[in-house]
Amino acid sequence: MKTLSASVLMPVGVIASAVLLTACGAMSRTQTFDPASVPQSIRVPAGNQVAWETTGRGQITYECRDKANAPGQMEWFFVGPQADLMDRTGKKVGTYYGPPATWEALDGSKVTATQLSVAPAGEGNLPYQLVKANPAMGSGALTGVTYIQRVALKGGVAPAMACTAGNKGQRQTVMYQADYIFWK
Incomplete structure (x- = not known):
């Protein structure tokens, strides 16, 4: 019985790995938003x-x-986000920061928005959100955006650590991920 040498098998393995990696990369690029899913x-x-x-x-x-309109009570207050915006291929295309909530494309165009509605997105996740965009500043990818949806949420809720008079003024950061869908 003949066996294949390592010099023949190695290129076959390299080619198979490359094909598999290419297929995985293509899968992440083809992920698209389904408007009916929200x-x-x-x-x-x-x-x-x-x-x-x-x-x-x-x-x-x-x-x-201090909790607003509740003397003697404390709460974790949302200060603001700081996130990189990536396109479907994983390339950085902008940033999201606030306050006020601002989406800025790498081309310099940016928008702020007014919240219209939210909906629960599961335990431990920020809620789904729909905002109406204000007119864009600058010219570019965000020019003409009318609405932005926050979907596909992971994390982002207030810290589990107790908020008490003993740690008043303390800041905590939590990690999150969300898809931002821009509409025109």
């Missing part, structure tokens, strides 16, 4: 089209503060 309350009005799909990965900062 709760009705955060769906975008008819007449708008998906213009840009991004994934935000970063952190949200919370601060332990």
